Amino acid sequence: GGGGAKLSVEGERVLRLYQRVQALQAQVLEAAEDSSDLDLLNRLTLRTSARNQLLGRIVSITRQGHNDQVRLQLAGEVFIEAQVTHDSTLRLELENGTEVVALIKAGWLELHADNSEETNGNNCLIGRIDNVTDAEDGPSEVRITLPGGQTLCAMATPEHLHAQQLKSGATVQARFAASLVLLGIPM
Template sequence: MLSHLTHHMTRRPQRFALLEQVAAQGSITKAAKAAGLSYKAAWDAIDELNNLAGQPLVERSVGGKGGGGARLTQEGARLLALYHRLEALREKVIESAEHVEDLERLERLMLQTSARNQLHGEVVAVEPKGHSDLITIRLPGGLQVLAQITRESTERLGLAPGRSVIVLIKASWLSLHEHAPVDAANALEGRVDTVTPAPSGPADIRLSLPNGQTLCVLLPAEAELSPAPGQTVFACFEPDQVLLGAPL
């Protein structure tokens, strides 16, 4: 029971184990193996960490010896050191909980999400639209995303200019275009990093945004665009396909 709860309290520690191995091994392939992750899972974890941090924690070069070289950025090293300090306090936190219910409550507050795209941003505007609100979010580097949510959600999350949020977009909700559609509410320009086709089902496309964040797109086989690595494309989605999360 306690081991399961402490896993959640440290917010998926295998991610930080991966950072440790990147620092030690200098290779994503070797780091993934040492951390007990597949190569793809390691890439996904690194992309998610970079996105949530708002700036790269790991720098990597695709195709190098051993599957590509990698190293922690200065910010990545700083956050890893911070994690080690927090880890040292973990047992004290567990011991200070007066009841098992305290730990169970913490567990519920630290849920994972199935949305692969999680981008850190900041609210810059809230515009009423009938029973909904149109939320303008600024991502690092000045990119913007529009989200349409209910008024109740706006109030419950305490959304207002300056509020930090996490933008959640499922990979299957994104469509790719060679040029930004004129009527697109959200069109993020990115460079195709990898294309992983599937024998049956959508291809897995990984995009790099100009600000260092990444997007994962599941592209159906019948899609008009067949992007190649290095190509510039636009990832489009509707405001009502954006989910928002905010710190408590």
């Protein structure tokens, strides 16, 4: 007999998703006619160095010359703005309701105490610091949980964290320009 372990509803959902992905992978590999097809697939299923990959849904797109200002709703009624070229909007077929992944490098986030004045024109996400990991010869890694449960990773010097009184458990503002948000669409 087994231990009688039972998966949660979420665990069952993840298991079904994994099984579907395995089946799709098998179909894709069978359909690949030669190695150049597989090389192309590898480029399409890209991994990135961006530590922050936030899932969101587009709620508005505003044209601004050659650029578009794209407003995203993340989990927990959290909103951010991304600035992309109009060509990118067309190429990615972005429209209201499209699910996207917002990519933001950890070093692009500026951390400020919760009571700091917001900077106009910048995104400002408010979260709770879960963990600060110091490094011997560089910036500290700061893990932040947002209201919707998504997490951010930021880099900041210990001196900056001390000056802003930012430590584990503290509420923090993570600011970044819309032009620093890269958008990707799930395949």
